[in-house]
Amino acid sequence: MTNTPHDRFAKNYLKELLSPLGEVTIGRKILDETNEIDVFFSPTPSAVAAAQSIGLLSKLVTVNTSIEIFRNQPNVYQVLTCMKKLYMYFAELNREANRNDVSFNVTGKGNLLIVTTTASQNLLNGFGATINSDINCNGVYSLHETLFVSIIAVNQLPVINETLWLRVLGKGKVQRNAVDELLTLPDTNAYKQNTLRMLANLRIVILEEPNLNDEDQEDVMELSTAYLEWEQKTLQQGEQRGEQRGEQRGELKGEQKLVIKLLNQRFGEIEQPIVQKIRELPIEQLEELTDIWLTLPNVIDLERWLQGRPKPVE
16 A cells, blocks of 8 residues: 555565466556555465465465555554455446346355554454454454455464464564575475565565664564575585685685675676775675675666775774
8 A cells, every 4th residue: 555665575575475376466556546455466376386385374365365564553544444445346346247147146255354553452342353263363454345355464364384474564673583484495495586586675675765663663673583584505506506706716715705706797797996895894894895785777877886985094
């Protein structure tokens, strides 16, 4: 519903998880309105094996599903707006059925899944939400069956493997614990590396924001473990492809090797004058370069960054 870094991450993350199961549309427009559904998912019946790998989420999207994601608890109006978009989608289907002169039965045509980091008891009570009897899992609530709406309170989900992929969408301690669990998964897991990549990119995007508030700074810290793990895997993959460029430049210190490998992977073989400037950087500036290397669009910007560093004291 918004376009913050967290919102973009959540949409792309859900697309990554759900694509093997069916068709995913981000920002699906509703006819005759400017409203968009955050993520619209249409399942593929044959994608049973893939569904098992994302646990609880797959049980919540067995029919066409409108998914709305909230970084903070939605208010009553925001929930009503989400419901309105689902019912506008039903109206769209009904108009199509009328054009084709066929009857329209709304049951089984779609659901709304509101995924929020938290949901107070007042909010749940206000909509008459109760624990979904079919799923029978803490944190998974349903409104009256004729409304076709479920609310997922991520912070209330039990800490089990089946809920991991939804808990990644939490914040604070919930997300940090989910990331820690993610890191323990085998590298062969279908979603591990891409999820780490997206979490690492989220951290980078947040850092690029001009004015970070306290929550943003906390998010950066919480995502640091995922960023470092992804960064290390990136280096290992480069080594497996035979990128041994560090050896061609003589002996380098560990931090220098790390930075140069990262830059070689991003820009290709960097020239010796640039390597020499990197070798002259003090450890604090090497660490700074490690943090910002992905934000540099090209080698020219890297050279500009290096030129802007104070010269080492003799």
